[in-house]
Amino acid sequence: MEWLPSSSPVRLLEQPDPKYPMPEPARLLAAYRAMVLGRRFDAQATTLTKQGRLAVYPSSRGQEACQVGAVLSIGADDWLFPTYRDSVSLVARGIDPVEVLTLLRGDWHCGYDVPATRTAAQCTPLATQTLHAVGLAHGEARKGNDTVAMALLGDGATSEGDFHEALNFAAVFRAPVVFFMQNNGYAISVPLAKQSVAPSLAHKGIGYGMRSEQVDGNDAAAVLSVLDSAVAHARAGNGPFLVEAHTYRMEAHTNADDATRYRPPGEVEHWQQRDPIGLLERHLRAGGHLDDAAVERIAAEAEEFAAGVRTRMQQEPAVDPEDLFRHVYAEPTPQLTEQLAQLRAEQEAL
Structure with missing residues (x-):
């Protein structure tokens, strides 16, 4: 059945797949650079929370192939609908990093120009941005535009009603939207096994009549190739596409979380062996596309x-x-007017 995802996550760096071409070296080099910059930004943002400069920061260390791949697979005129964990995606899209962090430092708005960047505000409530993405994609299609909406979400979002409503609406109206699910194993502290017993989360798309695929989310080449296919499918008017990326977040849910209370010993060390930056770096070095000097230059x-x-x-x-x-x-x-008057009186008394 053409809607069925592959029986196992698609990989390209370690084994070829006849369905998905290997991206060109120049594109993989661009992905590598964006992933290295993204990880350093992520580490810096985490440090800023410890200094009290940010109210909270949800790290995406370990998910860089997904964060960067999502952005590199869409065009400048396409829309991105990120979650609170997708700051690296915004940086990779070229949005000012300080503007990206504005919301997380406690401001009352998202910090960047949503229409100009064609990037929705980072969404904290799980799965609500999926409905926003579908609505925009459907509206763009009705206008005759070939715009695609990329909705980012985590595995926890698939347990929310909004997710299922979004999939159903998108499939019925053949909205050009790609649902890109970063399955990092946990919804805060709840493991995937306590959320779903489906063969894969990608299989959830079948019930709504949409194409689905699963990919190794730490394999940057596979992520790019699968998302390219999904975006092309949606842009051609063939309806929505659901992609599940199997990945892992190395850090806790946020800086306010203690992941050692629910993650078994050795789990992080196991996933460190499949670090997405390391996997891509080894592939590029083996092909003669990356050397020590280039690695040092990008690190600097x-x-x-x-x-x-x-x-x-x-x-x-x-x-x-x-x-x-x-x-x-x-x-x-009247209550707000009264409170504002009280604030002004206090300021005048200072």
Whole structure:
């Protein structure tokens, strides 16, 4: 049946697959660079939480092949619908890293220009962005545009009703949307085995009548090739596509989480052997496309990038306390008007 995903996750770096071509070396090199910069950004953001510069940060270390692959598979005119864990995707898309971190430092807006970047605000409620992606994709199709929406989500989102509603709506209306599921093994502390007993999460697409595939989410070449196919399928008017990437988050759910309470000893060490950056680096070196000098140059670029983020994030943002009352309602309620007056009185008394 053409809708069925492969019996095992697609891999390309270690074994060829006749269904999926190996991406060109130049594209893999671009992915490698973006993954190295993304990991250094991720580490810097984690450090900023310890300094009190960020309220919270959900790390995606270990998921760089997914984070970068999602962005490299879509065009500048396509839309990205990220979750709270997809900051590296936003950086890879060229969005100012300080703007990416604006929401996580406690601001009242997402920090970047959503229409200009064609990137929705990072979504914290699980799976709600999937419905937003479907609605936009359907609207673009009705306008006659060939825009594709890429909805990023985690395995925990598949346990939410919004996810199933989004798949059903997308399939019925043949919306050009790709659902890219990063299955990192846990929904906070709940392991996949307690969420679903399906053969794979990719199989969930079959019940809604859409094409599905599963891929090794730590194999950057396979992620790119599978997502290229999914995006082309959606752009050609063939309806939505569901892709499950099998990956792993090396860090805790957020800086406020203690993953040692629910992850068995040795699990992280096992996955470190399949580090996505290491896998791609070995492949590029073996093909003669990467050497020590290039690795050192990209690492130095990543350090410079992180230093720029660190310097700019040390600057205190200009804040206006009255922002607390703006855009809450179209017309302020009597309670908000009273509270605003109290704030102004306190400020005048200082």
